Amino acid sequence: MTVSITPLGGLPMIRPGDDLAALLLASVDAAGGVVDGDILVICQKIVSKAENRLVALDPDDPEARARLIEAEAVRIVRRRGDLVIAETTHGFVCANAGIDLSNVDDGYAALLPVDSDRSAHHLRNALRARYDVDVAIIVSDTFGRPWRLGLTDVAIGVAGIAAVVDLRGTADDRGRILQVTEVAIADEIASAAELVMGKAAAVPAAIVRGLDAAWFGNGSARDLVRNPQEDLFR
Amino acid sequence: MTVSITPLGGLPMIRPGDDLAALLLASVDAAGGVVDGDILVICQKIVSKAENRLVALDPDDPEARARLIEAEAVRIVRRRGDLVIAETTHGFVCANAGIDLSNVDDGYAALLPVDSDRSAHHLRNALRARYDVDVAIIVSDTFGRPWRLGLTDVAIGVAGIAAVVDLRGTADDRGRILQVTEVAIADEIASAAELVMGKAAAVPAAIVRGLDAAWFGNGSARDLVRNPQEDLFR
Secondary structure: OOEEEEEEOOOOOOOOOOOHHHHHHHHHHHOOOOOOOOEEEEEHHHHHHHOOOEEEOOOOOOOHHHHHHHHHEEEEEEEEOOEEEEEEOOOOEEEHHHOEOOOOOOOEEEOOOOOHHHHHHHHHHHHHHHHOOOOEEEEEEEEOOOOEOOEEEEEEEEEOEOOOEEOOOOEOOOOOEOOOOEEOHHHHHHHHHHHHHOOOOOOOEEEEEOOOHHHEOOOOHHHHEOOHHHOOOO | OOEEEEEEOOOOOOOOOOOHHHHHHHHHHHOOOOOOOOEEEEEHHHHHHHOOOEEEOOOOOOOHHHHHHHHHEEEEEEEEOOEEEEEEOOOOEEEHHHOEOOOOOOOEEEOOOOOHHHHHHHHHHHHHHHHOOOOEEEEEEEEOOOOEOOEEEEEEEEEOEOOOEEOOOOEOOOOOEOOOOEEOHHHHHHHHHHHHHOOOOOOOEEEEEOOOHHHEOOOOHHHHEOOHHHOOOO
């Protein structure tokens, strides 16, 4: 079965207090609606803006950004010059504890949503109320990674679909038992959606259609966070 | 523009010495061919098999696997119990230095291709000779990552498309200059393709269609390897 990824444009600039669900529904309407088994991938930035996760940052205070990162971080994992890799309250490890200055007004910084799973559930419920369909939601953000250059999009909020699919114990194509095959499908879906979103193209969402029906159900971005006690790099 | 990802099935079990390009061409034919700007994503395992990167592993010697990993690794990054995170000659950091026991005959292990970029170029040339089209190739493998649970597919070989797209200096949707936006599109494409391949489904390849034409050109999986001197986690 072919999977399709369709950019969802036409959203206005999101401002604090905007009803993001209503605005997304209007865009989804214009794109022809959604069907059971679709996944709506939404970039973190518009969720943070709608939820008013913007904080003022004094442009004349060179230390303001550093203090904000310290305030958002529960653990500094690495630091080199201006680069800070930090663990957030959610357990995510990323640059600057997820604080972002792009695509926000000068003098402001955007923090991660408090609970992106909750944001995703809210949007999922709005879509179900409107269309009477089961659509999964993934809130995506752009993270770096060790060892490999370049950023990729990952899931920081999930509703209606598994974040990790555990294929351990499934027979491989030789009929043997696979060793380790826990696949982070929510991250892969976020990365796939990023391919049509683009950073500067004003496309903050995409519809992914045609994925394995067995993957839909309960899931949480918490399922993607490795237990710090089992993590060899934290 | 909608991006589509179509699984490419119908390949026989690949054996050492098989003409992988000819077998893939037959599958591509059956799938309706390819067009300019398509990307054919191929899982590493069938490349390693066709290139005879299989080595015998004595099942009665419990240390054989560990010795093989040591032999393939240029640096052991972390070790805990049976788990070894190692850097390969290519600069990739992954479990077991990329050695894999699944989907190979008992008593054998599959090593990574010697040069997956070269493998990708070979397949790209075969497709161009057959169809007179420019198709990019990505050889994908399944890697774990620090901090986040679950595996995702990444690119270990690239031909005909950029591995990393550098959007630094591109204006964001506020007209300001974006700070850091080097996107690892080859990894995101590999992850997207994995969503239709599945570990046990005998689908070792997929066709991705509809990506940004500006991304096509020269690229290499080496572009995805962070310089060890600049890497905070190696």
